[in-house]
Amino acid sequence: MPEPSLEAQPLCASADLVERGDAVLFDVVEFGRTVQAFALRFDDVAVAYLNRCAHVPAEMDWQPGKFWDMDQRFIICSVHGALYDPPQGLCVGGPCVGARLQAIQLREEGGHVYWYPSERFQPASNPSSDLTEPAHEHR
Ligand code: FES
Numbered sequence: 001m002p003e004p005s006l007e008a009q010p011l012c013a014s015a016d017l018v019e020r021g022d023a024v025l026f027d028v029v030e031f032g033r034t035v036q037a038f039a040l041r042f043d044d045v046a047v048a049y050l051n052r053c054a055h056v057p058a059e060m061d062w063q064p065g066k067f068w069d070m071d072q073r074f075i076i077c078s079v080h081g082a083l084y085d086p087p088q089g090l091c092v093g094g095p096c097v098g099a100r101l102q103a104i105q106l107r108e109e110g111g112h113v114y115w116y117p118s119e120r121f122q123p124a125s126n127p128s129s130d131l132t133e134p135a136h137e138h139r
Pocket residue numbers: 053054055056057058060077078079080081082094095
């Protein structure tokens with residue numbers, strides 16, 4: 001099993017991810033750009049993906065955090081109706097069958113959900129940022 005390249009990042013409380021409920025949205029930095037990701041729970045397993053359809057690179061929720069189809073069985077893209085299998089992010093219906101969402105690794109522990117950065121996805125707020133605040137001395 002590959003080791004995560006960076007420390008796990010706190011995402012939300014486990015209770016925030018209700019079975020087949022609204023997703024928790026969060027930002028990640030992909031190749032220097034801040035983009036949106038989402039986490040949700042299906043069959044008691046928390047999963048997370050980039051909020052980007054595999055058909056056309058568009059955000060998929062029909063309202064913020066609303067990703068389920070009418071039967072709450074599949075993640076649906078609101079643009080052209082692609083259906084994704086929640087555990088794997090695999091498109092099983094619509095215009096991009098066989099394509100996959102970009103998965104983000106999660107871990108649940110002690111009632112909290114954490115996500116793992118990777119080479120591709122980095123935390124949006126990096127405490128080791130090299131932005132330095134100028135010192136303003138008022139004398
Ligand atoms: S953009 Fe998602 S199905 Fe076309």
